[in-house]
Amino acid sequence: MPQPSSSAPRKALGRPPRISREEVIATARRIVDADGVDRLTMRRLAAEVGSTPMALYHHVRNKEELLVLLLDDYAARTLHRPEPPAEPRERVVVAAAAIHEALAGCPWIVEVLTADDLMSASALWFVEQIVDGLVACGLSPERAVHGYRAIWYYTAGEIVVRAAAARRRADADRPTYREQVFAGLDPDELPRLAEVADRWAPLTAEDTYRDGLRALVDGLLAAR
Amino acid sequence: MPQPSSSAPRKALGRPPRISREEVIATARRIVDADGVDRLTMRRLAAEVGSTPMALYHHVRNKEELLVLLLDDYAARTLHRPEPPAEPRERVVVAAAAIHEALAGCPWIVEVLTADDLMSASALWFVEQIVDGLVACGLSPERAVHGYRAIWYYTAGEIVVRAAAARRRADADRPTYREQVFAGLDPDELPRLAEVADRWAPLTAEDTYRDGLRALVDGLLAAR
DNA sequence: GCTACTTTCTATACATGTATAAAAACTCGC
DNA sequence: GCGAGTTTTTATACATGTATAGAAAGTAGC
Structure with a gap:
């Protein structure tokens, strides 16, 4: 899981990420808005962010958490x-x-x-x-x-x-x-x-x- | 799906069933009681009734209906x-x-x-x-x-x-x-x-x- | 017994979430 | 620049629910 960007601005360690949690959520939202939640699969999501299914799991714990994050996102925009x-x-x-x-x-x-x-x-x-x-x-x-x-x-x-x-x-x-x-x-x-x-x-x-x-x-x- | 045994007692048509809905439900109940609902899979259920996964689908519409039937069964016994x-x-x-x-x-x-x-x-x-x-x-x-x-x-x-x-x-x-x-x-x-x-x-x-x-x-x- | 029809069962295949292991791409201390 | 350590990404594999096609096993009319 990504570090909370702490006070120390040290160069990030490890392989630099190619996708971000925000990107994943945004793409997931697009899919859900366009085709409904049933069409939101990890494989399709991975494809649309240009990555592989398992790479997503470094940014969200699992699909349920992804949905919770989507709900959060939705709430923030519409409440x-x-x-x-x-x-x-x-x-x-x-x-x-x-x-x-x-x-x-x-x-x-x-x-x-x-x-x-x-x-x-x-x-x-x-x-x-x-x-x-x-x-x-x-x-x-x-x-x-x-x-x-x-x-x-x-x-x-x-x-x-x-x-x-x-x-x-x-x-x-x-x-x-x-x-x-x-x-x-x-x-x-x-x-x-x-x-x-x-x-x-x-x-x-x-x-x-x-x-x-x-x-x-x-x-x-x-x-x- | 099995016919409601109607008034006409004609000999049953078609291949005679080897398992019944009741048997399926009872076996499912045993599994759930013993090992929890997570362990209830169609494959295991089929194995324990001595049949194949897809045969179950002639007695219950799908897994969700099976669970509803289990709940019914539970309610009938404990309510x-x-x-x-x-x-x-x-x-x-x-x-x-x-x-x-x-x-x-x-x-x-x-x-x-x-x-x-x-x-x-x-x-x-x-x-x-x-x-x-x-x-x-x-x-x-x-x-x-x-x-x-x-x-x-x-x-x-x-x-x-x-x-x-x-x-x-x-x-x-x-x-x-x-x-x-x-x-x-x-x-x-x-x-x-x-x-x-x-x-x-x-x-x-x-x-x-x-x-x-x-x-x-x-x-x-x-x-x- | 043979054919038509019906119902149940079997085999196979696929999509999906995700576990596991390894590879890749970096920084750091030297 | 090289090895150690860290993080992200990839490849592969598996369990699961269930769709589809067809085989199996019976009855009814002839």
Whole structure:
């Protein structure tokens, strides 16, 4: 892995690199933008930076890290800070919704989203907004952090689940699991589900992220 | 794919199968239980059922479906229905927590969890409990379904994010992204995060699923 | 028994991520 | 300029999921 260019400006040791991490990421971004994340393979990436597959591994640890870096890059470019509302509760909602919107507009991250927190440097400001908003509403810093986590779980879950649903819809021919299950629904055993069975698909297709988010925030604040 | 054994008991057409879907799933389960999900490969599975890799594809669509079936199987065996509490709000919490607990005890599902809803037949009862509890608290059926979805997002997100964190901790040598980011935190720009920086790791390690769940449910009900 | 048809199984091949070992291209101390 | 050390790059190899083509093993009609 490349040294952090330290204070000592000694001539670099070893064979001089022909490609850089930045170049790799930029090229990867081009590929993803042009042809989608599925087409991003280490071999093609290597070819397009004019190198060999294994050479990439000196600049990124593996493909997953590459994707995380791509997400970072994406976040840095598209996460725009909204004017924070005066009301702290609203600050929380707005910050979370901004993160959510950015992620939702970037369908390929799902494979990365399982990455722990969203700890991209450019996302930190939003995390700060959320934690600060919760504190301003009277939560202790500890509870505020837990609150942020809950919001993050909810947000990441929404993205992941929706993306999976979309993927499933893509290879659509065969009936979904869901349809099969709902078809054989016993109204005596499961009356509520039977009641909404035929409305399930459109209902779950609705975008209710913000409603749920508001409910969660309300609940977090009420528990104080 | 095998026919649903229909009413007509005609002799089966075509070459008689030497392995069955059930056999495949049962063998896969053995492998996962014994050696972990990483060791479950189509080749090994084929060998252990005494067949060839591609023969498996006549009984499961692909590896992902196999994992979904495994999850189903797991759910059917371990999802025990608790006595539903009288208080409807509590029913919602208990049902969601039961699903969560089962999933959390089954670390390998993460790769499957991105599967749309948890629509395993054995999980439906819990979904019913949740939807019914929300309706009993005064939500319309539509809002109850949306509420269930929010709870599912929160739950799935918690599992996925925590599992990813655990995985990351497994190959632990290198410093986490998080540590790097928190190290260079500017207390003027991000005062709240700086304040909790050193407590972040233990705080986020705490299991606060139920607290967040309660908050979410409270918020969903308050929005009525 | 023979042909047509259906289903299941086998053999082979390919794309992909990445491990491993060695080669290449430098700087440094001498 | 030469050997030692360091870093980057290359070549090769392997495991894995799965596509494709065709062989195998049965039934049904004749």
